[in-house]
Amino acid sequence: MGGRERQRWIMHMDMDAFFASIEQKDDPSLRGLPVIVGGGHRGVVSTCSYEARRFGVRSAMPMSEARRRCPNAVFLRPRMARYAEVSALVRGVLGDFSPRVEMASVDEAYLDATGMEGVFGSVEAMGRRLKQAVREATGGLTCSVGAAPVKFLAKIASEQRKPDGLFILGPEGVEAFLLDLPVTAVPGVGRTFAEALARLGVSTCGQAARLGGEFWRKRFGRQGELLHDRARGIDPREVQPFAPPKSESAETTLEEDTRDRDVLDRWLLRHAERVGASLRRQGLAGRTVTLKVKFEDFRQVTRQVTLPRRICGTEAIYKTARGILDALELPRRVRLIGVGVSGFEEGPPEQGSLLAEAGPAAEDARLGRLDRAVDSLCEKYGRGAVTRGRLLEGKKNGDGPDGRERGPGVRQPGVTPRR
Ligand SMILES: [Mg+2]
Structure with missing residues (x-):
């Protein structure tokens, strides 16, 4: 040392x-x-x-x-x-x-x-x-x-x-660079602050640095001190690495306990859609799908499947969760059902991404496009604007996942996705 x-x-x-x-x-x-x-x-x-x-x-x-x-x-x-x-x-x-x-x-x-x-x-x-x-x-x-x-x-x-x-901008060039740098170029100097500075005749970092720290503290408090630091090239902030979530999940306590697999199935699709959209928004994909079921006696079971590759597509998440549910006995009525995805790794998802151009299965590419279309419509019109057909069937019977959390009815946007 x-x-x-x-x-x-x-x-x-x-x-x-x-x-x-x-x-x-x-x-x-x-x-x-x-x-x-x-x-x-x-x-x-x-x-x-x-x-x-x-x-x-x-x-x-x-x-x-x-x-x-x-x-x-x-x-x-x-x-x-x-x-x-x-x-x-x-x-x-x-x-x-x-x-x-x-x-x-x-x-x-x-x-x-x-x-x-x-x-x-x-x-x-x-x-x-x-x-x-x-x-x-x-x-x-x-x-x-x-x-x-x-x-x-x-x-x-x-x-x-x-x-x-x-x-x-090397360390040897910082002082000269700051001399004529407008204070408005410093992040955090908004219009109001800049106007107050202009009234003092301060328009560059060089001018701001020449006034003492005491002046800035008294006149503008923390904001003034910050500018004084930046004007002298001081910024102790570290790079804060991204920490991805460990898992992404959605679950619902049902209004009525049920053993009806059709009802549970629709909840799986709804949750898969929500989890998938969230993963895609964050650029994440996971290898492990978890199904969580709580029975009316509050006994809870979780079952996991780990896949050979990472997924973020609604259909893939749904099918995997559906496979787990199909294999699960339902000795009692279910009061809560949830779906989660975990096992993320750095890097882009392998489905529905730009890599689709490299030519994975056409089915994956099609589903990726469907996810993108649904995601973008939901962004435009709010969640619930678009719903897969299967979810609407349940609505007619009044027992599906719709209408409960998403407010009145399901709107049909008169818009076709562009791609
Ligand atoms: Mg940019």
Whole structure:
């Protein structure tokens, strides 16, 4: 010990126009066109392609404003389940570059690159390799990468050369970089704070650093101290690696205890749908399916099946759970039934993912598409908007899983899934 402390390196990766780029990749006829993904609950632009940005369209802009600026754009509703799939692929790639990866959102991540840069020769070489690996894994999507000694500077660095950018901010360059950096570029400096700073004549980090800590503390409290730190390049936050849940499950205590296997079967499908959608949203897939049954005398049994491969598809989860239920004797009426999936591993699911292009069974691909269609309709219209036919049969008899938790009736959206 006693040597020099090794240089801390944090890398920030940000996918370029993520949602719009995926739409353009999945539908080649959209390439080169202005594509605007948005709408939904808040009625704003989620992401737009670089072609649309030329018309002044930006993220978080009201859709009405985007339509005014770029009336000829292709307007699409977000397909979050699809984007989550691609996100899971990207996360898998990042895991090859650092054991400490924090997905900050669906399309950006921090990597602790400390010590890793040696493996690749330099931080810059590591960044180049990472960009290439992301492009290859996603079938051509680009990202921008920044690296710096601290987190917030890594994030700002990734914005410097967008799109398809790479910007390395070494420790020796930090002071000069901060000197003219607008305070509005510092994460956490919102419009109100920036206006107050402007009234003080502070518009750059260089100016903020020149005022003492005491001034910032008295005038702005914690927020002021934070800015003073950032303005001097101080950000002690560590990369927080993603910790996936150990399992995903859904269960229901029935209103009436029952031995009717048709009723129980419909609950299995309902739970499989819920668990599957949640897994797909998180980019997870599991090898083990668990059925939990509690009888009217409160005796509880759980049965598990471990599959040769990981699944996240509703149909696969349902069929496995159904197989367990069929083999289970029902000596008494059932009061609770649940389905769980566990046994996750890092990396993308093997079903219904981009890997479908590599050619697994056509059936899997079809079911993956069905899951995606149901997921995206549920995102648009709320859970319960779409229900598989078998669940509706029970509703007619008044004993199915429907209508209880999901409010009145089952709506039939007059919309056909796009894919
Ligand atoms: Mg992005």
